[in-house]
Amino acid sequence: MALFDNVNLMELLLSGSQVQSNKNLADKAGLDMADFGRIAAVGLPAILSAINKNNQSDRGLESFDQALNKHEDVKQYDSLDQLTQNVDPQDGDKILGHVFADKQTNIIDRIADTLGLTPEAVKRALIVIAPLVLKYLADRKDTKQLDRDGIQKETKNSVEEINSSLRNYQKKAPSNEGGSILDSIFGQNQAQSSNTQQNSNGGLLDNILDLLK
Incomplete structure (x- = not known):
């Protein structure tokens, strides 16, 4: 069985089912798990959407295919915990x-x-999430024996999968603070943000993705 079989990246980072893996990544970023989760909830779909956009051109797709070949060492790890311990921020x-x-x-x-976080904190989280995304897609490429067209479709499907996961989070039972679980991750009811009108997932994520156009 491949390392990422039956694993959705958003579920991995936010569901709490992989506590040690999440802690490994948060520790690498020098953040507590709550802040790391909030950044991951926006950063992961942003990274995947940017990859998907870049893969629409032949040049971008070729470059990404080469990048995946360099991340096939995912097969060397026995578990997600071991993989996350060895994520390389550089x-x-x-x-x-x-x-x-x-x-x-x-x-x-x-x-x-x-x-309501510093840019330095956000970047530290994103640079440990990014290699995980590449290793996830490298695993998918190897398992499904994807050619370049297949890789292009897989990145598009991954974006749709992430968006579906976010919608599912919003439908779950309310948190103790009176908002959805995803609202709690984003700290919607905490007066931390200087841009509160964008604190809902849709507003924030749409706002970020607009920058990729």
Whole structure:
């Protein structure tokens, strides 16, 4: 069985089913698990959406295919816990720079401003999430024996899968604070954000994705 069989990335980062893996990533980023989760809830779909956008061109798809080949070492790990212990932030920094290109600073600043966190904290989280995304898709490529057209479809499907997960979170039982579980992750009812009108998932995520256009 492949490492990411039956694993949805959003579920991995937010469901609480992989506590040690989440802690490994949060520790790598120098953040507590709550703040890491809030950043991941926006950062993960943003990274995948940017990859999907880049893969619409032949040049972008070729470059991404080569990047996946470099991340096939996912097969060397016996568990998600072991994989997350060995995530390389320097690798993540390079991935992030390539994926977001000249929009990176704007995206990080927008997430930080809305969540009431520093840009440095947001970037530290994103650069440990980014390699996980590449390893996830490299695993999918290997398991499904995908060619470049298949990779293009897989990234699109991954974006749709993430969006579906976010919608499901919003439908779950309310948190103790009176909002949805996802609202609690974003700290919607905490007066931390200087941009409170964007605190709902739809508003924030749409706002971030607009920067990718």
